[in-house]
Amino acid sequence: MDVRPGLGGDRWLLDRTVYREGRRAGHYESFYQRANHPDRPLAFWLRYTIFAPAGDPSAAVGELWAVAFDGESGQHTVAKEEFPLDQCRFPADRFDVRVGSADLAPGRVTGAAGELSWDLHYEGSEAPVLLLPPRLYRGGFPKAKSLVPLPLARYSGSYAVAGRAIEVNGWIGSQNHNGGSRHTDRYTFGQVAGFDDFPDTFLEVATAKTTLLGPVTTPWATTLVLRHRGAEHSIVSLRRAVRAKATYGYFHWEFSTGNADVEIGGRITAARDAFVGLRYRDPPGGVKHCLNTKIAAAEITIRDRTTGRTELLRTTRRALFELLTSDTESGVTLRA
Template sequence: MNDPVAELGTNRVESWFFRANCPTTPRAIWIKATFLTSTSGRNLAQAWVSVFDGDTATAAWRTIDYGDATATTAGGGHRITIGDTAFTVTDTGGTLRGHLDRDGQDVHWDIAFERDDSELADPLVLIGTAAKVRRSRFPANKVVSPFPVVHCSGTVTIGGKAWLVDGWSGMQGHNWGPAHSRQYVWGQAVFSEQSGRQPFAYVEAASARVAIANRTSPYFSVMTVRHGAQMYRFDRLFDLHRQHVDASFPNWRLRMRGAAGTATLSMTARREQFVILPYQNPAAPTRYCLNSKLAQVELRVEPRTGNDFVLRSEHGGALEFLVDNPRSLLPTAAIPFD
């Protein structure tokens, strides 16, 4: 699921991304490598890092020419190098090493991650199946999680202050498409035991609007819940009567009904816990991602068979809103890369 798909001469955005959260304190890191190609010949590679510490959120990035980046495949793995950053993935885990400095925000990282040894480790395709995701034409934007739950080790250094990330949990994802969706909300959370801090469940979900004949569609939503060995999928995209979306930034509430039962996901973060990231498109205006990795999460599931359950995380959720105009939502926040 991590195999590259970008092709020169096509309009495409492709990203590999990783996040890790501290299980005991509101700290997290998010790292992303993006390739952008276009029919116009404007081809870029971008490295990103965002660091979240309580109510402090900082971000840095670097853009270089596509030809100066590398994406090599060997031994069943891939290595993406963009400037001083390197993102390596295999079938059992990966490593991330790099350094970015932007406007005085200096971040170094040296992190290894490995697959969880339970059913939680099974790769996830949010829409569709693993067998068909690469060749299917719908949806145009593919969202996969080769590693929905990982265990992390290593260090992150911000402005000379070092964090030890041993014992942190997270995920690694891969997405691609001709452009970012017109508007979306995406969320993911890993739930761990109170004692022992071992992951036992996760949720990943998205609500997106797309352009149809110069108009913007309603939200189409999808959600997958993994609770131990049980999987609950809510992926009837066009069954709008069975999904309810309230995406009032910085809050997102998604309720879905389907063959698996009913699930209600509520996520929120304080405005100070978001960074603003400009997401460029090959042949469309730039969109802006309001990105937090410290969201509060509540998930209520009423299965068709079995007992109801409620899962909560105080600061372990990944929450993103893609919008046209970030100033209307975060009027005082910096857009550091305009």
């Protein structure tokens, strides 16, 4: 994730693999796609990942994750498969990923895992979204970094659940890239690729707290990027991040932040049965638990500080909502 001045319009440079085979420092790195049906509570999430435990580069593997969310039946299908790294492709000079026989490249994503299979095309022209100040993508802090090389991606094709095909025609989502030497200790993360009345509006937001050294942790910090009505509100500076307010539980999250131009507040929620539970191994050791849904509800309020004008954005079932924790008290079953 090398974000440098002069990167220009080649978004795929942001999807070059950071990991170098043989390194002893632990590392995880994921390239994932997600999109929602325009009207129904259906969504897919496809994740192509490298996992390398600290101190043992020979144990590095490729992981293929897939979830089909079905808010109509309440039955979400989850799959995960692992492959030796020599059966994978994660090149450092281009975006052309393979895990087993599953491929991900500009404009195309194909594969199969468990009861799920997919054959999808995607396109888009939006500029990348950075959830951190650009300089932080080049250093060792924070240990985990995330960006969106292609927001508001449009998908076509199909995926199948146990042989039952679901047609994908103009679903909106995103192409994403994240990774680092360790997972953030605790976070909530949200994304909306198109609100109900504003299909071209995009939101990316996170609240996080992480360890610095031993018992020393950062304060809670919230960063947010909102693109709406042709303007980008990027509220990602460290000063504003630690001044933002946020509270969350397993299935709800409220946050507020702002800058000299706007105040932005939001709430993202979902019922327990909208989530799947996933085990994320941490490169230094241990396991984090991810509560993951792509069919949450969101409400965002924007207030213009100059005019006082307030606007409300809503989606009833198109929000990504993830929570990372070390406990197991949520009642969400860990599926993979």
